[in-house]
Amino acid sequence: MNAIGTEPYIILSMVLFLMGALGVLIRRNAILLFMSVELMLNSANLALVAFAREWGQVDGHVFVFFVMTVAAAEVAIGLALIVNIFRERQSINIDDLQQMRG
Amino acid sequence: MEFDLWAQLPSVLPEIGLTALAIVVLFADCYGSQATRRNVVYISAVSMALLALVPLIWLPDPALYENGALLWGGMVNYDPLAQIFKVMLLLGGAVTCVLAAGDKGVGDKGEFYLIVIVATLGGMMMSSASDLILVFVALETLSIPLYMLASFRRGDQRSAESGMKYFLYGAFASAIMLFGFSLLYGFTGTTNLAAIADSMNSLGDGLVAVMAALVMVVLGFGFKIGAVPFHFWTPDVYEGAPTPVTAFVSVSSKAASFALLLRFMTAVFPADLVIAGVVIQDFWINLLVVISIISMSLGNIVALRQTNIKRLLAYSSIAQAGYTLIGVAALQGENPDLAVASVSFYMFMYIFTNLLVFGGAILFIAKTDSEEISDLAGLNRRSPWLALFMTIGLLSLGGIPPTAGFFGKFFLFQAAVNANLVGLALIAVTNAIIALYYYLVVIKVMYVDVGPDDDVAIGIPRVYGWSLGITALVVILLGTIIVTPIYNWATLGAAGL
Numbered sequence: 001m002n003a004i005g006t007e008p009y010i011i012l013s014m015v016l017f018l019m020g021a022l023g024v025l026i027r028r029n030a031i032l033l034f035m036s037v038e039l040m041l042n043s044a045n046l047a048l049v050a051f052a053r054e055w056g057q058v059d060g061h062v063f064v065f066f067v068m069t070v071a072a073a074e075v076a077i078g079l080a081l082i083v084n085i086f087r088e089r090q091s092i093n094i095d096d097l098q099q100m101r102g
Numbered sequence: 103m104e105f106d107l108w109a110q111l112p113s114v115l116p117e118i119g120l121t122a123l124a125i126v127v128l129f130a131d132c133y134g135s136q137a138t139r140r141n142v143v144y145i146s147a148v149s150m151a152l153l154a155l156v157p158l159i160w161l162p163d164p165a166l167y168e169n170g171a172l173l174w175g176g177m178v179n180y181d182p183l184a185q186i187f188k189v190m191l192l193l194g195g196a197v198t199c200v201l202a203a204g205d206k207g208v209g210d211k212g213e214f215y216l217i218v219i220v221a222t223l224g225g226m227m228m229s230s231a232s233d234l235i236l237v238f239v240a241l242e243t244l245s246i247p248l249y250m251l252a253s254f255r256r257g258d259q260r261s262a263e264s265g266m267k268y269f270l271y272g273a274f275a276s277a278i279m280l281f282g283f284s285l286l287y288g289f290t291g292t293t294n295l296a297a298i299a300d301s302m303n304s305l306g307d308g309l310v311a312v313m314a315a316l317v318m319v320v321l322g323f324g325f326k327i328g329a330v331p332f333h334f335w336t337p338d339v340y341e342g343a344p345t346p347v348t349a350f351v352s353v354s355s356k357a358a359s360f361a362l363l364l365r366f367m368t369a370v371f372p373a374d375l376v377i378a379g380v381v382i383q384d385f386w387i388n389l390l391v392v393i394s395i396i397s398m399s400l401g402n403i404v405a406l407r408q409t410n411i412k413r414l415l416a417y418s419s420i421a422q423a424g425y426t427l428i429g430v431a432a433l434q435g436e437n438p439d440l441a442v443a444s445v446s447f448y449m450f451m452y453i454f455t456n457l458l459v460f461g462g463a464i465l466f467i468a469k470t471d472s473e474e475i476s477d478l479a480g481l482n483r484r485s486p487w488l489a490l491f492m493t494i495g496l497l498s499l500g501g502i503p504p505t506a507g508f509f510g511k512f513f514l515f516q517a518a519v520n521a522n523l524v525g526l527a528l529i530a531v532t533n534a535i536i537a538l539y540y541y542l543v544v545i546k547v548m549y550v551d552v553g554p555d556d557d558v559a560i561g562i563p564r565v566y567g568w569s570l571g572i573t574a575l576v577v578i579l580l581g582t583i584i585v586t587p588i589y590n591w592a593t594l595g596a597a598g599l
Contacts, residue, residue, distance in 0.1 A: 010288070017281055024274050033270055040277035044284045051288030059293050063235050067280065070242045074273060077246050081253055081266050088262045094270065097263045100338045 009050035016043035030082050030092040034075075041071050110173045112160055113180035116188050117226055119153045124219045131212025139212055146215040147199040150222070154192035157185040164597070176294050177233045179365070183595035184230035186446050187361040191229070194353045194453045195222040200569040201461045202346035205468055207255050209346065214254065218350060221247035225358030232369070234283045234293040237362065241279075241326075244358055245272050248351055252343040264342025271325065271335040279322025285315040286370070295369040302375060309378045316371060316386055320393075323366075326359035327423045330397040340416035345467050348412060349460030352419050353453045356426075360449055363430055364442055368599045373434070387434045390427050391526055397424030398533040405540050410473050411463050414540065415456075418499060421537055422452060428523070428530055429514045435521025439596035444513035446592035451498070451506035451580045458573045459495035461566075462488055469560050475544055479553030485560040487567065489548045494574045498581070500541040501534050506580030513589065 016039055023036030045064045052060025086092050127146055130138050162180045173180050195218055202209035202218075224243030231237045249272060253265020287293055289311050290301035302312060324332040340348045367386060375382045401421030408414040426448050432441035465488060466481070467473055482489040498505035511534060518527040562570070580588060 013284075020277070021274075024270075030266065030270070034273070037270070037273045037277050040274075041280060044277065044280040047281070047284040047288060051284065051291075054288070055291040057291065059235075059291075060287060063238075063284075063287065063293060066235055066239050070239060070246075073246055074242070077249055078269055078273065081249065081262075081269050084253055085262045085266045088257075088259045094266070097266060099260055099263055100341050 006050050006054040010047055013043045013047040013050065016040075016046065028093050028095050030085070030094055033094065034078050034082070038071060038075070041067060110180075113162070113173045113178050113184075113230070115160070116153050116156050116192065117223060119156065120150070120192075120219060120223045120226065123149045123153070124216055124223070127212065127216050127219060131216065142212045142215055143199055143203045143209065146219060147196045150192050150196035150199065150219070154189050154196070157188040157192075161185060161594070172232050172294075172296075177231070177236045179230050179232040181230075181595070181599070182591075182597060183361065183365065183442065183446065183599060186450070186592060186595045187229035187357060188226045190357050190450055190453050191222050191225045191354055194350070194357065194457065195219065197454075197457045197461075197569060197573060198346060198350040198354075200565060201349060201457065201464055202344075204563055204566060205344060205346055205464065207258075208344045211254075214251070217247045217250055217254075221251070221350070222354060225354050228358040229361035229365075231362065232295050232365070234287060234295070234298075237295075237366070238276075238280060238283060241276060241322075241362075244355060245276065245326075248272075248347075248355060251347040251350065252339055254347060255344045258344075260342035261344060264339045267335055268339045268343075275322050275325035275332065278318050282315040282318030282322065285311055285318070289315070295366065298370050299372050299375055302377065306376075307378055309380060312377055312382065313385070316382070317389075319366065319370075320386065320389060323359055323363050324393060327356050327363070327426070328420055329393050329423045329427060330400050330420065331393075333397065333401075333420045333423075336420055337413050337416040340419070341410060341412045341473075345412065345460060345464040348415075349457055349464065352415070352460070353456050356419070356423065357449045357453060360426060360430070360445055364433075364445060365599065367430065368433060368438070383434060387431050390431045391523070394424045394427035394431060394526065395529055397421065397427065398530060399424075402533050402536045402540075405537070408540075409475055411467075411475050411478070411544070412473055414475065414544070415459065415463070418537065418540075419456070421533065422456075422499070424533070425511065425514060425530060426452075428518050428526055431526065432514075432517040432521040432523060434523075435517075437517070437520050438599070439593060440513075440517040440520050442596035442599060443589060443593040444510075444517040446595050447513050447589050448510040450588060450592065451510045451577070454573050454576045454580065455495050455498040455505070455507060458491060458570065458577055459499065461570045461573065462492035462495065465562060465566065466560070470555075475547055476551075477553065478544065478547050479551035480556040481548040481560075483556050484558060485562060487562060487571075488560060491570045491574045492548065493545050494577055496541040496545055498577050500538040502538070504578060504581045506577045506585075508581055509585050509589075 020036045020040035027033045048060040048064050227240035231240050249269040252268045253262050255261035290298045328336040371382045373383045398421050401417045405417035429445035498507035501507040501511040515527045
């Protein structure tokens with residue numbers, strides 16, 4: 001059953017995490033930025049589940065359920081904020097968010 | 103272990119009360135009559151102030167926390183530290199509600215108070231959390247409402263922009279922190295903060311993974327408290343958010359994060375944790391010392407050239423986070439109790455001080471529609487009380503006796519010197535002198551400068567004036583006669599760590 005060890009999962013989750021982090025730093029569209037953040041959260045979820053299997057516990061799985069719930073709440077708020085900013089600016093490019101400087 | 107509900111209940115009583123209050127406020131706002139809806143602000147403020155009495159009076163039995171007993175299946179710490187921060191957060195929330203009451207587009211909407219209550223609930227859970235799962239959930243219960251609050255003013259571009267920025271940076275920081283948590287869990291097989299340290303100690307290797315987790319967690323905390331180099335969101339969010347929200351963000355999120363930072367660092371990375379010959383505590387102490395020094399210096403120097411009062415207070419709050427980190431770094435010494443007490447006392451006085459300054463600013467901005475410091479000219483003649491309250495607050499931020507800020511800084515520096523961080527204390531003193539300059543400039547503008555609207559009086563609504571007055575009184579009392587009892591109470595907080 002444990003034909004695949006824990007390491008490949010962790011390496012995959014780290015790759016996903018880095019992709020998400022780079023996405024946040026490079027992308028300029030608010031929705032893509034937001035998707036990158038979600039990718040980071042899910043990479044942490046993958047790591048948690050893999051670790052839970054390694055330890056033979058349910059703690060990690062429970063953690064993942066809470067993270068998913070929180071991420072859902074975050075999606076609701078985040079999309080509302082994006083709609084809000086689009087109404088004000090007709091743009092969701094975060095480089096346009098420059099009204100305040102100094 | 104047998105589950106004894108009545109012994110465990112007091113540890114979450116304020117949270118239960120707050121949840122009930124949130125439901126009451128929600129229904130009162132949805133289905134209540136006009137008169138009820140107008141009174142939502144008083145229902146929220148008075149109930150939160152009354153709930154603050156519960157942790158204030160009902161101190162936990164030392165037998166419960168001295169041997170590290172945890173309640174609710176290891177999720178909740180019931181110790182004086184959590185109680186102290188719960189009192190702070192509840193009082194901060196109550197004052198915020200009153201200060202927001204008159205603000206058009208913010209305080210006249212009932213859901214504002216609901217969101218403030220839920221955010222306070224998250225902060226309270228943070229201050230007592232002792233498990234990674236609860237830490238994460240509590241952190242987000244605090245953060246998500248704050249994103250909403252920052253963009254609360256409809257049809258205001260700056261408010262929308264501020265909420266968006268806060269959300270994107272905040273979600274990014276908590277994702278990084280969560281990955282750090284998953285590493286900690288993967289490495290130790292437990293989510294309980296105290297058990298993590300034991301497990302890491304017995305494993306005794308995996309230095310790189312522990313360091314990576316540590317850096318990720320510090321990054322998350324650094325973001326929440328607004329310390330350099332994770333401060334870039336602070337000025338924009340502070341300037342763009344509605345002013346009552348700025349006041350709330352600057353005190354509640356910071357106090358809850360410092361409570362959690364103290365607990366997290368002492369529990370997960372304690373002094374006796376040595377991995378592959380490296381003392382982990384030395385590493386994070388040095389990290390925090392560096393963050394503290396650059397936060398203080400950068401915050402104060404950039405604040406010097408600000409012309410907008412909210413941006414000035416934003417940079418001042420970055421510097422204040424730097425000062426408070428001194429207390430956390432002082433955990434390294436022989437006397438960690440002093441460090442914990444100094445951080446708790448500093449946050450206690452900071453909440454009242456900052457709410458006082460922001461309270462003055464909220465009224466001024468609402469009446470004159472200007473956020474420029476130069477427009478404060480002649481405030482003494484327009485509203486002597488408002489000028490006096492703001493002066494007390496600014497002097498306290500600057501650390502001048504007889505205000506609370508003096509003792510706040512005094513205890514921090516004392517803790518630093520006790521922990522052999524004399525150099526850090528000296529840098530902090532130098533910084534405090536620089537900071538004094540820009541606080542005094544604002545006071546000078548209010549009292550000496552002559553403005554075009556000098557004869558236009560600014561009226562203070564009665565309830566608003568009284569709450570500002572009481573806050574100012576607390577700031578003065580904390581700097582004079584109630585210093586000793588509050589500091590002794592804060593010292594108790596160290597016992598449970």
